[in-house]
Amino acid sequence: MAKATDDDTQAPRLLSPDKLVAAEGGANAPVLFFDVAPVFGMRGGVFSLVLETFVQDISESDAGDSRRLVVAHLRTTAEGIRSLKEAIEKIELMAAPSQGGTN
Secondary structure, three states, X not given: OXXXXXXXXXXXXXXXXXXXXXXXXXXXXXXXXXXXXXXXXXXXXXXXXXXXXXXXXXXXXXXXXXXXXXEEEEEEOHHHHHHHHHHHHHHHHHHOOOOOOOO
């Protein structure tokens, strides 16, 4: 068995979109859309979040009833939560207006 090197024990680095290689099963993975993560916690080293979206139902009064719908129960490890946080922070940087204005 090969000895683990420092590189083997490091978390995988996030790549820019032009350098990404599709993970196995990526084409069939569900797409999650959510508006809020109102419930979160940790138990036994497992981090959890409940993801919800807002939906509207047609009602007899035609006013439409809005309600919250749970779309996923997200569970992960400490490493997974760090990776998710890093990805979110990078997305926020991408969405931020650039410094210096337009040319």
